[in-house]
Amino acid sequence: MEVARVVNVTRYFKTGDVETQALRGVSLSIQSGEFLSLVGPSGSGKTTLLQLLGCLDRPTSGQVFINGKDVTKLNRNQRADMRRGTIGFIFQFFALIPTLTAFENVELPLLLSNHNAAERRARVQALLESVQLGERAHHRPDQMSGGEQQRVAIARALATQPALVLADEPTANLDTANGHQVMEIMSRLNQDTGVTFVFATHDPRVFNFARRIVTLRDGLIVEDRLVENPAPEPVETSA
Amino acid sequence: MIQLFRNALRDLGRNRRRTFFSALALALGLALLLLMAAFISGEMDSALDTAIRLQSGHLQVRAKTYDQSKTSLKWEDLIENPDLIANQIASLAPVKVASPRLYATGFVSTRNYMSGVRIIGIDPLSEANAPYREGLLSGEFLAPDDRSGILIGRPLANKIGLSAGDQIQLSANTSDGDVTEQTFTIRGIYSTQTSAFDGAVVFLPLAKAQSMTGTENHASTIFILLYDKGQTGAVQEALQSSIYKVLTWAEMNELIIQTEDLSKGYMTLFYLIVLGITATVIVNTLVMSVFERTREIGILAAIGMKGRRIMAMFLAESTLLAIGGILLGLALGYLASSYFAHYGFYIGDIYGSSGTDFLINDTIYTKLTASDATSLTVLAFIVTLAAGLFPAILAARMEPVDALRAEK
Ligand SMILES: Nc1ncnc2c1ncn2[C@@H]1O[C@H](COP(=O)(O)OP(=O)(O)OP(=O)(O)O)[C@@H](O)[C@H]1O
Numbered sequence A: 001m002e003v004a005r006v007v008n009v010t011r012y013f014k015t016g017d018v019e020t021q022a023l024r025g026v027s028l029s030i031q032s033g034e035f036l037s038l039v040g041p042s043g044s045g046k047t048t049l050l051q052l053l054g055c056l057d058r059p060t061s062g063q064v065f066i067n068g069k070d071v072t073k074l075n076r077n078q079r080a081d082m083r084r085g086t087i088g089f090i091f092q093f094f095a096l097i098p099t100l101t102a103f104e105n106v107e108l109p110l111l112l113s114n115h116n117a118a119e120r121r122a123r124v125q126a127l128l129e130s131v132q133l134g135e136r137a138h139h140r141p142d143q144m145s146g147g148e149q150q151r152v153a154i155a156r157a158l159a160t161q162p163a164l165v166l167a168d169e170p171t172a173n174l175d176t177a178n179g180h181q182v183m184e185i186m187s188r189l190n191q192d193t194g195v196t197f198v199f200a201t202h203d204p205r206v207f208n209f210a211r212r213i214v215t216l217r218d219g220l221i222v223e224d225r226l227v228e229n230p231a232p233e234p235v236e237t238s239a
Numbered sequence B: 001m002i003q004l005f006r007n008a009l010r011d012l013g014r015n016r017r018r019t020f021f022s023a024l025a026l027a028l029g030l031a032l033l034l035l036m037a038a039f040i041s042g043e044m045d046s047a048l049d050t051a052i053r054l055q056s057g058h059l060q061v062r063a064k065t066y067d068q069s070k071t072s073l074k075w076e077d078l079i080e081n082p083d084l085i086a087n088q089i090a091s092l093a094p095v096k097v098a099s100p101r102l103y104a105t106g107f108v109s110t111r112n113y114m115s116g117v118r119i120i121g122i123d124p125l126s127e128a129n130a131p132y133r134e135g136l137l138s139g140e141f142l143a144p145d146d147r148s149g150i151l152i153g154r155p156l157a158n159k160i161g162l163s164a165g166d167q168i169q170l171s172a173n174t175s176d177g178d179v180t181e182q183t184f185t186i187r188g189i190y191s192t193q194t195s196a197f198d199g200a201v202v203f204l205p206l207a208k209a210q211s212m213t214g215t216e217n218h219a220s221t222i223f224i225l226l227y228d229k230g231q232t233g234a235v236q237e238a239l240q241s242s243i244y245k246v247l248t249w250a251e252m253n254e255l256i257i258q259t260e261d262l263s264k265g266y267m268t269l270f271y272l273i274v275l276g277i278t279a280t281v282i283v284n285t286l287v288m289s290v291f292e293r294t295r296e297i298g299i300l301a302a303i304g305m306k307g308r309r310i311m312a313m314f315l316a317e318s319t320l321l322a323i324g325g326i327l328l329g330l331a332l333g334y335l336a337s338s339y340f341a342h343y344g345f346y347i348g349d350i351y352g353s354s355g356t357d358f359l360i361n362d363t364i365y366t367k368l369t370a371s372d373a374t375s376l377t378v379l380a381f382i383v384t385l386a387a388g389l390f391p392a393i394l395a396a397r398m399e400p401v402d403a404l405r406a407e408k
């Protein structure tokens, strides 16, 4: 089943008189259950593409379909609804709300959609355990390491059981060991729950986990290949 | 909802010092306004009270043609047989006291001093004149048959340097337009704690005042006090006649009442200015917190929070800030106005030269009314929430992509 489809998308930014062509005509189809890595040099348009897939931004031209629905036609509130129900985000910075505990951060998306308290509690606890943070539920972000915070962010991204999780350089601010753990967790969650992951990176240690690698350069897709046997390097050797 | 406010409280707690100082700004603004309002209320109340007690009474009966501003002494402008009429009025149930008074103008002089005065002939035994009798500082009060005694106020006595027992010249206009002069002995010196009045008014026994001005058996007015101010209208009705006019305290003290209305208008403007200033402090605080949390707003938007809810989040913060600031302000304002309600606020003789139209006690006792406190609280709340609207909209309108791009 197709989760997302991008058709002939361009995205130009105008800053003063300068126009940056971040995406210059990109088409891509993403199937349910994929573990896809967007790679490419800095400025190639990875973040821009993720933002379009995530209904955070709208293309200059072209169409973006999520679950078969053309999201380029949605208004602000409809896009917010789409994000809430179908998309999970993981960012490069550990995007937690500093005044909330790990539990409350994960609970937040559930509060926005009508889940009752018991449901929320059970789901949050299960998610925190799946990212190996069951014990840390009541710690605030400043009481956790970067790796732990990023795992909380993963749990939060999965809270509403989204069809698509988008991660923009999720390991860029982590050391090798923590980065590896985060990737392992994402990979396992992908295999266990079948949730689709799309992550942008230029770190080989990260994209070695991927089962499909899409390479961008100067706003265009220059390569799209499947990886038969993803071969993440063991932590010991790369550390 | 509870969640919303609990989180708002935590968000305010991120920068406790800043939160505290913005609440404090609101609190101080509100406290200042409460004190001002209490001061004005106290002043107006006491001005009216003083004017009624010392000058106008609740009602006065005068001849139809009497013109107060001319202090006319012509017989046709006066009331004949005032004692008789006063007794009749006093027999009405709501009337506490009715007493004739004669007003004349003149001046007192010593060898090297001269000062214009208002002469009031009073019935020294009447309860109506208790404020003067009770205000006696030295010497003694007038007796009805005293033919050479005069009562003068402390400011005048101080100015001319005379005390009880000393002699003084008094000149007075008479009913036929002449001026007569006689020597009087200062029987006593009084003070009503109202410098404007005390400095300008001298008292004679009614009989002496009548004989001196050639107005035997006449009075300018019957001065009436009621048990209950609320009965004024009813008694005015009852006293209606074809020969006399009956004036109420409200008619006689129009200036004070107008001033009160006017000052209320000015005060509202002043309130809005002060609250406007505190509002800018609050806007500033909230705008800062919106900008500091730009990236968080981006995250919230990314996980699907809508603008409306983001706005509610910041409005909840300004609501809490408003509640905190207002509670603190009410407490401070209440304490400050209680202090001055008890100890008073000495303003001295600031209106000394403005005459006796507007009498103000030398000490103002603040009076915080429930209506002032309520309206100021509501006003402060509205202004603060209105101030919170701008930052909240700012947060709600942020583009998620831009917000996520922010440095922090
Ligand atoms: N909001 C914006 N305004 C102006 N230019 C932008 C904006 N967003 C992105 N760009 C530009 O678009 C191009 C693609 O940016 P993008 O962030 O998608 O690259 P990226 O592949 O994610 O790079 P990196 O690996 O450094 O994160 C860049 O040249 C960038 O400067």
Ligand SMILES: [Mg+2]
Pocket: A046, A047, A048, A168, A200
């Ligand atoms: Mg990027």
